[in-house]
Amino acid sequence: MCKDEVVPNSVVYxxxxxGQFKKGSLENAFKYLSKMRDQGIRLDVPAYGTILSxxxxxxxxxxxxxxxxxxxxxxxxxxxxxxNTLMNAHFKNGNLKVALNEYKELLNRGFEHDVVTLTTLMDGLCKQRHLYEARGHFNKEMANDILYTVLIDGMCKNGDLSQVEMVFGEMLKAGFIPDKYMYTSWIAGLCKQGNLVEAFRLKNKMIQEGTIPDLLTYSSLIFGLVGKGLMIEAKHIFHDMLKRGITPDYAVYDIMxxxxxxxxxxxAISCLHNEMKNIELLIQESVASVRS
Structure with missing residues (x-):
């Protein structure tokens, strides 16, 4: 760059x-920031946003x-x-009041709701167990599949499954297709409430519609079955997971x-311990082959 006598501008820096932040190198990121300032290049809003993010x-x-x-x-x-970035970070750190202050300042500065702001706000409120407030911000006219997923996931994790089916139906009418994350959130919520019949009905519906269950889906079902002492059924689901090529993690083994x-x-415990050892060996061999 220097040999070609090209002077970096704000966009380049x-x-x-x-790039350095994405690599995890904060030290190099701040070195470039220092160079930028040393050359008298004024930071603009996108530059500040990149650093802050x-x-x-x-x-x-x-x-x-x-x-x-x-x-x-x-x-x-x-x-x-x-x-949006600061609001999300404060929510993740449990700073509910500060996150909402960022939201209020955003509105006071004349910004209108967009789907990113709504998603950030609703997701943060749901995870802080303020489901009622989150639902109050839901906007059907602006909603996309992500916003519906946030709402349904929040309802399930907060144990409020009474209206999930209604919201799910609204989403389908709006033309959005549920993904495995949405199905799994609902299944996990049903399993926690002990409603295994409905959980398995939903799992079958999920498969019929071409959405393949993942590790979290199966672990939720196994958790529900084990909680009711249904080890024969749990073993069946465990082996169904293996047949689909899904490798159990330690949490699944621990539940079993x-x-x-x-x-x-x-x-049965001895057999599971042996399986865990074999899987750990396979993982080590897989990592070794990739590195070689």
Whole structure:
């Protein structure tokens, strides 16, 4: 770059800073930022947004807040991306009040709701167990498949399954196709409530419509069955998972072992321990082959 006498501008530096953040190198990202400032290149809103987002993604929320403050001191107003990024980071850190303050400031500065803002707000509220407030912000006219997924997932995880089917139906009427994450959220919620009949009905519907269950789907079903002491049925689902080429994780084995322990089935526990050792060996061999 220097040999060709090309002087990097704000766009080039912002791109390089973004690249370093994505690589996980905060040190190099800030080296480029220092070079940028040393050359008298003024940071613009996209540059601030890139730095702030990179810091939030790396869990450096305090530093991200300082970047926003620096931006304001330099006479620049945060854009909607910056507000959404900070709001999301505060929600993830459990700072509900601060996250909502970011949302209020966003509105006070004249920004209108877009689907990203709504998704960030609703997802954060749901995860902080403020489902009622989250549902109050749901906008059918603006909703997409992601927003519906956030709402249904929030309802399921907060144990409010009474209206999930209604929302699911509204989503289908709007032309959106449910994915495995949405199905799995619903199945997991049903299993936690002990409604295994409905959970398996939904699992069969999921397969009929061409959506393949994943590890989380199967682990939710196994969790529900083991919780009711139905180890024969849990074993059947466990082997169905294996037939579909899905490798159980340690959480699934742990659930199964706990179930067999309650029943005093030492032979089944021994078999599972041996399977775990074999899978661990296969994983090690797979990693070794990739590295070679």
């Amino acid at each position: 912002t791109s390089m800073i973004d 990179g810091l939030c993604n790396r869990g450096k929320l305090d530093s991200a807040i300082e970047i926003k403050e620096d931006m304001v001191r330099n006479g620049l107003a945060p854009d909607q991306f910056i507000f 072992i706990r179930g067999y322990t309650k029943q005093g089935d030492a032979n």
